[in-house]
Each structure stands twice: as structure tokens, then as C-alpha cells.
Amino acid sequence: MTENNQASASLATLSRKELRELVRSQLQVLLERGDLQAAKAILVPVQPADIAEAIEGLPETMQVIAFRLLSKDEAIEVYEHLDSSVQQSLCEKFKRQEVIDIVDKMSPDDRAKLFDELPATVVRRLVSQLSPSERQATALLLGYEADTAGRIMTPEYISLKEYYTVGQSLERIRSLANVTETIYSLYVTDSDRKLTGILSLRDLVTAQLDQTVGDILNRDFVCVQTDTDQEEVARIIQRYDFLAVPVVDSEHRLVGIITVDDVLDILQQETTEDIYALGGVQAEGDNYFQASLLTVARRRVVWLLVLLLTNSVTGSILKTQQDLLQQVVALSFFIPLLTGTGGNVGAQSSTVVIRGMNTDEIRTLGPWQVISREAMAGALLGSILGVLATIWANLFVVQGQLSVAIAVGISLLAISILASVAGSALPFLFRSLKLDPALMSAPFITTAVDVLGVLIYFNLARFILRI
Numbered sequence: 001m002t003e004n005n006q007a008s009a010s011l012a013t014l015s016r017k018e019l020r021e022l023v024r025s026q027l028q029v030l031l032e033r034g035d036l037q038a039a040k041a042i043l044v045p046v047q048p049a050d051i052a053e054a055i056e057g058l059p060e061t062m063q064v065i066a067f068r069l070l071s072k073d074e075a076i077e078v079y080e081h082l083d084s085s086v087q088q089s090l091c092e093k094f095k096r097q098e099v100i101d102i103v104d105k106m107s108p109d110d111r112a113k114l115f116d117e118l119p120a121t122v123v124r125r126l127v128s129q130l131s132p133s134e135r136q137a138t139a140l141l142l143g144y145e146a147d148t149a150g151r152i153m154t155p156e157y158i159s160l161k162e163y164y165t166v167g168q169s170l171e172r173i174r175s176l177a178n179v180t181e182t183i184y185s186l187y188v189t190d191s192d193r194k195l196t197g198i199l200s201l202r203d204l205v206t207a208q209l210d211q212t213v214g215d216i217l218n219r220d221f222v223c224v225q226t227d228t229d230q231e232e233v234a235r236i237i238q239r240y241d242f243l244a245v246p247v248v249d250s251e252h253r254l255v256g257i258i259t260v261d262d263v264l265d266i267l268q269q270e271t272t273e274d275i276y277a278l279g280g281v282q283a284e285g286d287n288y289f290q291a292s293l294l295t296v297a298r299r300r301v302v303w304l305l306v307l308l309l310t311n312s313v314t315g316s317i318l319k320t321q322q323d324l325l326q327q328v329v330a331l332s333f334f335i336p337l338l339t340g341t342g343g344n345v346g347a348q349s350s351t352v353v354i355r356g357m358n359t360d361e362i363r364t365l366g367p368w369q370v371i372s373r374e375a376m377a378g379a380l381l382g383s384i385l386g387v388l389a390t391i392w393a394n395l396f397v398v399q400g401q402l403s404v405a406i407a408v409g410i411s412l413l414a415i416s417i418l419a420s421v422a423g424s425a426l427p428f429l430f431r432s433l434k435l436d437p438a439l440m441s442a443p444f445i446t447t448a449v450d451v452l453g454v455l456i457y458f459n460l461a462r463f464i465l466r467i
Helices: 003-012 016-033 036-043 048-056 060-068 072-081 084-093 096-105 108-117 120-128 132-142 166-179 201-205 230-240 260-278 293-320 322-327 329-359 367-397 402-432 442-465
Strands: 185-189 195-200 244-248 254-259
Touching (some): 016 048, 016 060, 036 060, 060 072, 060 084, 072 096, 084 108, 108 120, 120 132, 132 254, 185 201, 195 201, 230 244, 293 442, 322 329, 322 442, 329 367, 329 442, 367 402
Antiparallel strands (some): 185 195, 244 254
16 A cells, blocks of 8 residues: 555544644644745645645744645645635735635636625736637626625536537537536526526436427526625525526626535624624624734724613612612612623514514514513513522522512512513514614623613502602
């Protein structure tokens, strides 16, 4: 068994995570020693995606050296798998011709993603030096708005005509297989490039060679417009279990396709943005941990300023209730409990509603049905928490002051209902205003419920204690 075969056999026994870590650590050791031949050898049996992750884990000074160990064809494929920040870093360190050679061979959709991250001056220079066909393909994608089907599609697809025979179609597929995104989904167009039907490779290979494409194509198909939001594209591919979906322009001409691997990137990107928004962090790309500390602080400071402002309001409310707190000091013991519970209940409701919006799980339910359901859930939670809090407060905190314990219990019930209604209703309000519901984040709910919760608590306490 040769050395490369032995390496392949040993690597095959590892999990993907173990493999990536092993390749990265061995690659770093060999590069530190300056043993470039051995470093090149360990990359031979490794998949491009795993090589890309190994390179990303290297110190920045070693990334260029490791990348240059790859053959030209492999380098292009590995480059497409790299994180955009690493792609930019490599672009800055490569010679101009090296960059052009790599970028020109990238698939148009991956190239468009890279250009979205690069400075405009660099993009203009690179576009001007692409081959005419690749320049046209890139200009097509960059002409559409960001986060739309037109921007993320690839124009590399196989189109057929209805009068082609199965035999002719198979020959066409063989000739284009190496330059197209996928051969498993095939698209039928007329003389004006208008989409008339689709068929799969399975449909083609199981048909008779003398049959025409028009005899076996499927005219009942699903497609998306170039201006369709990328999240909607992802939902369509998920709903119908497509490997790819065709993209048409306003005149129903086929201009590209979006494949399932592109959808996985979309889902990761959109989920990251929503999670950042829910956590009160401004989402400006998904490279949070590679951003500077100044950028990190700027992204997070907005909601913290909101918290500071609303806490000032809460402080003002407490100041107006000095007479009540002086008479019944025990009431101050439960303020953190009530505000914390309201914020948590509201955050739970907003999270499940926003997630339901994103996954279309609540599309069959109207807003009022969702809000009323959450209100009932809040009432049930509040009843349980209120009873437990009343018993706990009376037995262990304010022994003998049952009225204070009752005020705490009833306040928990009211605050839980309020928080559930607010947490479920406000995302619908944001969506109706054409804003991202994820902006109705946990910090926003927490701060709003804090203020109202404190008001409810003190007013109930005054009523129950007759002060």
C-alpha cells in the first residue's frame, strides 16, 4: 500500500470533525517546519470543504502558503468553500493575476457573493478583467437587489427544447455536464427562452431514445421570480423537496436556477441574522467573532442604551412610590422577581411567534388566534407561578403578611398575561409595518414589560393593602 493510500485509509476512519482538526493541526506543524512537500501530501485525500475549514483555522500568515500548495483546479473549488473574510484576506495577498485566475473560474453565484463583500474599487477592477462570458454572467447577478432570487441564482443550467429527442438531450447533457451547476434538474424553453416545462434526469434516462422531450416533460412546475425574497425561495425548495428551482424574469424567461446547497447558505445566514436580532445585536453580516471590538460594541450598544433609558423610567416610578415602600418595605423584595418573570415570559412568546413566522408554521392561524393562545398560556403560567409565589412569600419571606404575598401572586398573574400578549402581538405589528419581526427582540420585550409590570405591581399592592 502506498503512502497516500495509507493516509486515505487512516483518514477514512475519522469523523468529519476529527478529520478537520487533524488536518489543520498537522498542516500547521508542517508549515511551521517549512516542510511544504509533506504539507501538500496530507491535503491530497481531503475533501475541498474540509481543506477550506483547515485553512480557515490556520494563522493568517500561513493561510496563503497553505492555499498555494493546492493545484489550480482544486484551489478554485476550495476557495468557494472559504469564509468570505478569508477570501478577502487571500485576495489582498495574492498577485493580481492569481486573483483573476481564481475568480474567473468560480461559479457566478459564488463570485457574486464574494463581490458583495469586497470594496467597490476592487470589484470594478476584477470585473473588468474577467472573460467576456463570466463578466456578463456576473453583471447579470449583480444587477439584482441583494437577498433576492436574482442575486443568488446561477445562470449555469441545462436547457432543452421540446423537439429534442431523448438521445439528443443526453448528448447535450454530456457536453455541458462539466460547466453547469447540476444535471439532475433539466429545463425546457421555447425559442424566446420562456420556460415551458421541467424534467429530471431520471425522467430522461428511463424514456425511449426516440421520444421527444415534449412527450415526457412536466408542464405543471413551480418557479420563482427574480425579485422573490431569498427566504421565500428557501421555503419553496424545502416545501417541495426540490434539488433546484428555476428563476424567471417578468416575461417568464428562464434566467437561472437556485440549487439546494445555495438554500442551506441562505438558511444559515437568515437564522444568524434573526438570532442576533433576538439577542439585541445589530446583524451586519455573520462574522461577529472576527469583527473588531469597536464594531462589536457598536452592534450591541443600541439595545443597552434602550435598557438604560427604560431602567431610568423604572427608577422614576420607584421614586414616586417611596411612601408605599416606606410603609411596606417587604414590597421591594419582590421587584426583581416580577420584572424578571415578565421579561422571560414575553421573550418566550416573541421567540416562538417569530420562529413560527419564519417557518410558516402559523400561516394557517390568524394573528388573533395566535395572540389569544399565548394569552391563555400566559394566564396558565401566571396562575401556577402566582400560587407558588404566594405560598413561598407568605411562609419564608414575609411571614404573617399574607396581603403582601397575595399582591405578589396576583401581580405575577397579571404580568404573565401582559408579557404573553405583548410578546406575541408586537411581532405581528412589526410585520404589518413592513419591518423585520425579529427586531421585536428579547431586550425590547423585557424593557417594555419591566415598566408596565412595576406599575401593575404597585397599583395592585395599594388596592390590596388599602394604602
